[in-house]
Amino acid sequence: MSFIEIRNLCHRFPDGTLGIDGIDLSIEKGEFVVIAGKNGSGKTTLLRHLNGLLTPSNGEVILDGMSVGQDPRRARRIVGMVFQDADSQIVGETVYEDAAFGPENLKLDREAIRQRVVNALAVVALERLSEQRPHILSGGEKRRLAIAGVLAMEPEVVVFDEPFSNLDYDGIRQVLTQMLTLHKVGKTLLVTTHDLEKVITHADRLVILFEGEVVRNGAPADLLEETENFGVRQPCAARLGGEVPSWLD
């Protein structure tokens, strides 16, 4: 059995919209999976089932052998989530406190919290700003703070929802570097995007969502030809028949 097993997952919103419809997906420990799809294809809805923020209308998500619905708090400890909108994710009054928010909720003692926060801020290179107010950080710094807040909880899986939106070239490269570091230390990564160009070379697997269903699931190299059928732009290099270069080179 895989680390994450999604079985026939359906979600109908109260107003009747079908957000996702019958998704089956298994993800192994340590995998780097990119989930692509156009606006409204159900990416965010899918991710929110992984840590129990949404309850399925049908089907279930099994995390390391146990259903998410059975113990959402356990799911939230295993799956850390970096939201699409970094602004609304900030809850602390200083950078340090924001990163400490998660560990405090886990009821760790003060010293353990301090350790984790210092480490997490160092990983995203924000330790210099630890006493700064989060709201005046730049977009890229906010995104990195959101990542630090998740890292401080030491989750097994890190989920990024559109991590590159609103970021400039430098910001994208910084976030990308962070992802690769996490991947290297064995974390499982799930990244949603509608723009494959920036991340696809580094991914182990590509899943394409279309109107709430998984329409393609496989090695990125095999699928890049077809993405445009589902409203996802094909990376330039792939169109020209070459390999997509990394944004980090």
Place this chain on the structure above:
Amino acid sequence: MAGLTALGYISGSGRLHRWDPRFKIVALIMVSLASLGTSLPVLSGACLLMLMVVIRAGVPPGALMRDLKPVVLLLLFIFLARALVTPGEQLFVLGPWPVTREGVIAGAAICSRLLLVLLAGVAVMASTRLSEIKAAVEWFLKPIPGVPEKRVGTMLSLIVRFLPHILDQARETGEAQRARGIENRKNPFYRVIRFSIPVLRRTFLTADQLALAMEARCYADDRTDAELVSDRSDWILMGTTVLLCLCLLMF
């Protein structure tokens, strides 16, 4: 989002920042009570002193002025209302209304009272982290049976956390509407409705998102709270405050 700077925590390590939050809350309540003292010169002196405390706490004076502008306008309004309607010795005439000496004094006293409490509030907000306020409130409520102190603390800190957000949103919406010429509409009801509905909607939306983000990070009432420790210098500062408040009441 870089809006409000004065109303909120400003990191620092001064005496006020290090003061035990429990004492700060008691001191705030005492200053509010003492502001009922009547003498105008003492009150305005207290205001000046409090202003110095606020600035020492690290609040930039410029930002303070800007963020408090609506409040100052309100105070001015109260002052005028008082000055105009209080009967007494006439100083001069403003349009059809006589301005009285008693009115001016009463108005100034009320305004400095409000200003004093307001500045004290700003000083506490600037020097105390939300988590400390939460911990202090919980500490006060703990001995009272039947009060779920963790719940109340959480609610309180959420409200305080959200205030600057709402004000920011109101300001942004206002700017967006002015950019599209709302000022050409003379009907104030139309403008109020056009303004408040989007602000409310956005506030609820952000509240929703914030709640999700907090949930995703395992938020619960029962969490590691800020430590509360007090030493002798905390008590000395408290004693000084008590003395000053007594002065305010006696003179």
